[in-house]
Amino acid sequence: MNVYMISLGCAKNQVDTEMILGACKNDITLVKSPEEANLILINTCAFIEPARKEAIDTILQMADYKENGAKLIALGCLPQRYKDEIAKLLPEVDRFVTIDEYKDIANIVSSVCNSSYKIRGEFSPLNRIYSTPSYMRYIKISEGCQNHCAFCAIPLIRGTLRSRTIESIVEEVKNEVAQGVYEINLISQDTTKYGYDLYDNKYMIVPLLKELVKIPGDFKIRLLYLYPDIVSDELIDFIKNNDKVMPYFDIPIQHSEDHILKKMVRRGNREYMLNLFNKIRKEIPSAIIRTTLIVGFPYEEESDIDNLIDFMNLVKFDRLGAFTFSLEEGTAATHYPNIIPEEVKQKRYERVMEAQANIALEKNKAMIGKVIEDAFIIGYDEESFMYVARSYAYAPDEVDGAIFVAAHYELELGQRVKVKIMDCDSYSLTGEQCE
Numbered sequence: 001m002n003v004y005m006i007s008l009g010c011a012k013n014q015v016d017t018e019m020i021l022g023a024c025k026n027d028i029t030l031v032k033s034p035e036e037a038n039l040i041l042i043n044t045c046a047f048i049e050p051a052r053k054e055a056i057d058t059i060l061q062m063a064d065y066k067e068n069g070a071k072l073i074a075l076g077c078l079p080q081r082y083k084d085e086i087a088k089l090l091p092e093v094d095r096f097v098t099i100d101e102y103k104d105i106a107n108i109v110s111s112v113c114n115s116s117y118k119i120r121g122e123f124s125p126l127n128r129i130y131s132t133p134s135y136m137r138y139i140k141i142s143e144g145c146q147n148h149c150a151f152c153a154i155p156l157i158r159g160t161l162r163s164r165t166i167e168s169i170v171e172e173v174k175n176e177v178a179q180g181v182y183e184i185n186l187i188s189q190d191t192t193k194y195g196y197d198l199y200d201n202k203y204m205i206v207p208l209l210k211e212l213v214k215i216p217g218d219f220k221i222r223l224l225y226l227y228p229d230i231v232s233d234e235l236i237d238f239i240k241n242n243d244k245v246m247p248y249f250d251i252p253i254q255h256s257e258d259h260i261l262k263k264m265v266r267r268g269n270r271e272y273m274l275n276l277f278n279k280i281r282k283e284i285p286s287a288i289i290r291t292t293l294i295v296g297f298p299y300e301e302e303s304d305i306d307n308l309i310d311f312m313n314l315v316k317f318d319r320l321g322a323f324t325f326s327l328e329e330g331t332a333a334t335h336y337p338n339i340i341p342e343e344v345k346q347k348r349y350e351r352v353m354e355a356q357a358n359i360a361l362e363k364n365k366a367m368i369g370k371v372i373e374d375a376f377i378i379g380y381d382e383e384s385f386m387y388v389a390r391s392y393a394y395a396p397d398e399v400d401g402a403i404f405v406a407a408h409y410e411l412e413l414g415q416r417v418k419v420k421i422m423d424c425d426s427y428s429l430t431g432e433q434c435e
Contacts, residue, residue: 009045135414296345
């Protein structure tokens, strides 16, 4: 059976997609075009309104291929959150599959396809068809979230925190390293809270890392999605003293102003966060600090954006992504007054991103003339005729930018090279390969 798969949303969704395909891998062939497919699978995102719109638009586009006899299944966050409503809205879909049903995905696919194909497989992290390059993997260490931020629907969609055991994660990473994977990206909704539900209310990210760095092999670990107030001295010290853990701190703060953070039901405050980032810079001068912001939250004033930009200039984030506030059904923020008009939110967003572009350009200019020792090739840019690379300083997504490399000879995907930086813009570096 020919299967065409679309995965929308975050890296955590991408891992689910890989496990879905793994569970169905007997008797299926992945195809690159929906025209070739007997079955079209769409793993949806429903985090914010633009994501829901993208999911619905994608479903409607793919529904056109049913004229060729293809079956259409929509999975994931959209049906998990709106199953009854979405089934009425989109009758074109043959089956909606919630997250809770993933463990039975092989049987569901067989049923939708009228049992013509005997698909029987396990939905498991150890049974995936990978969509990432062979040199890197996402490893999901937990599901759900115990935080109840006023703006966020994730606990409503994904449920409360459910951590995997240390042993199961170690087994998965061992398998990946044995296959030659170099970059291991640990992901969850709140990576710092890993294990709290499973190990007697103890934060277990450092004990997990202690086991992972024992694995023999040439590989690096990156942590993504750290909550500010659980980034402990122990964690900073461990990263500082272990070469296998990249000094990359992805710490979404959402805002800098105390009264906004309180309304967001976020722990921590401006002073705490500033001290945290100063501590990281002091202990690990080579650290990369990335954050995420929400602008236009109820009660926010223009002066709060002024203060937020001041905070950005104090910390000088290496990487920063921002969103305008999206009102999500079922969250505490739906009860807040003072909803800010879209055009005002957009202007504030543009102010924040302009400020970050200036910070990023300043940081990138400081890299000119320096040599990056550990860049690895991730692709080739046909327009510039240059290779595209990343280092530990760049996470594998669109937020962080890339390094463009002029090479002396043909390079391979995943190959590691030294690069001397010659030029830059706000979000990328340009250099040449060093011998």
